[in-house]
Amino acid sequence: MKESGAPLIAMKKLRWFIGTLIILGIFAVIIFYPIKILFYPDLPYIPLFTRALYILLLSCIFCLYRILKGPTAPDRIVAVDILGILIVGFCALLCIPTGRSWYIDIGIAWALQSFIGALALSKYLEGKDFDE
Amino acid sequence: MNNIFGIIFIFVGLAFDFFGCLGLVRLPDVYNRLQASTKCVTLGTCSIMFGVFLMLGFTPAGIKSLLCIIFLILTAPVSAHAIARGAHRSGVKLWKGSVVDRYAEDKEGKE
Numbered sequence: 001m002k003e004s005g006a007p008l009i010a011m012k013k014l015r016w017f018i019g020t021l022i023i024l025g026i027f028a029v030i031i032f033y034p035i036k037i038l039f040y041p042d043l044p045y046i047p048l049f050t051r052a053l054y055i056l057l058l059s060c061i062f063c064l065y066r067i068l069k070g071p072t073a074p075d076r077i078v079a080v081d082i083l084g085i086l087i088v089g090f091c092a093l094l095c096i097p098t099g100r101s102w103y104i105d106i107g108i109a110w111a112l113q114s115f116i117g118a119l120a121l122s123k124y125l126e127g128k129d130f131d132e
Numbered sequence: 133m134n135n136i137f138g139i140i141f142i143f144v145g146l147a148f149d150f151f152g153c154l155g156l157v158r159l160p161d162v163y164n165r166l167q168a169s170t171k172c173v174t175l176g177t178c179s180i181m182f183g184v185f186l187m188l189g190f191t192p193a194g195i196k197s198l199l200c201i202i203f204l205i206l207t208a209p210v211s212a213h214a215i216a217r218g219a220h221r222s223g224v225k226l227w228k229g230s231v232v233d234r235y236a237e238d239k240e241g242k243e
Contacts, residue, residue, distance in 0.1 A: 048139065055146045059153035066156050066165075074162045074219035081211055082156060082169050086149060088204065089177040092184045092197055093142070101193035104184075108200050111207070118211035125218030 023061075049097045056090050077121045084114025134186050141183030148176030161227035162219050170212040178204055 063086065066079040091107035152172025159165045181197045181204075188194035220235055 045135075045139070052142060052146055055150055059149050062153040062157050072162060072219075072224050074215060074222070074224055075165065077215055078162065078166050078169065079156060081215065082153065082173050085173050085177050085204070085208060086153075088200065089145070089149065089180045092177075092181050092200070095184060095193055095197075096187055101191070101196070104193055104196045104200060108196065108203065111200065111203055115207040115211055119214055122211070122214035122218035125215075125222045127222065 046097050049093060052093055053090070056086060056093065060086055060090075074125060077118065077125070080121075081114060081118045084110060084117075088114075134189070138183040138185075138187035141179050141186060145176040145179030145183065148172050148179060152176060161230070162224050163216060163230075164227065166212060166216055166219075170208060174204060174208040 060083060063079045063083045067076050067083075070076045070079065088107040088111045091103045091110065095101060095103045149172070152169045155168030155172065156165050159168055178201050181201045185194045185197045185201075188197070226233060
């Protein structure tokens with residue numbers, strides 16, 4: 001990375017700029033035109049739960065920042081584990097304003113997968129085989 | 133009444149989630165990040181699940197959320213402990229301001 005000249009660095013900055021613009025655009029669309037297909041209009045508390053989903057989305061953005069920026073491998077593994085637990089909470093929140101109960105099933109399955117993945121990655125960090 | 137208590141629980145859980153992820157970004161070290169974020173996010177998600185259970189009552193979805201609380205409380209500390217142990221064994225150094233390292237002292241005493 002140190003050998004790259006000025007044009008490559010300019011290219012990289014341009015790429016980061018375009019990505020930031022795309023993410024900000026997605027946020028603007030979500031905030032100003034909320035998703036109305038997903039929620040039933042009859043059920044109560046819908047504005048409250050949309051705000052709650054925005055807060056969880058912001059936390060997920062923090063986790064993605066740590067996955068991109070993290071200096072060592074354990075940082076990224078911690079961030080992936082936390083992202084899994086956050087998505088379990090996301091599924092539990094989606095259960096009420098949509099009125100569909102199978103979102104919690106997705107949450108339970110996701111928690112199991114996240115647990116097994118974290119254990120396997122920590123075994124990999126220790127440098128041992130998996131069958132020990 | 134149950135709905136009001138459920139919404140209070142859900143927003144307390146959201147606050148815990150948010151501050152845990154803020155700690156994931158702000159703190160200087162792997163171990164500090166692990167300590168802040170894992171506890172906060174586990175407690176926050178369990179609080180969200182308990183709020184959902186209070187709002188839904190004893191329907192199948194509510195009982196499934198109780199099961200998910202038990203599963204999360206059993207498994208999240210185990211995975212956090214395994215990640216911390218793996219990070220220490222793979223040679224990630226502590227932050228320069230940290231005071232004590234009992235695990236390295238134990239390993240030196242054994243070998």
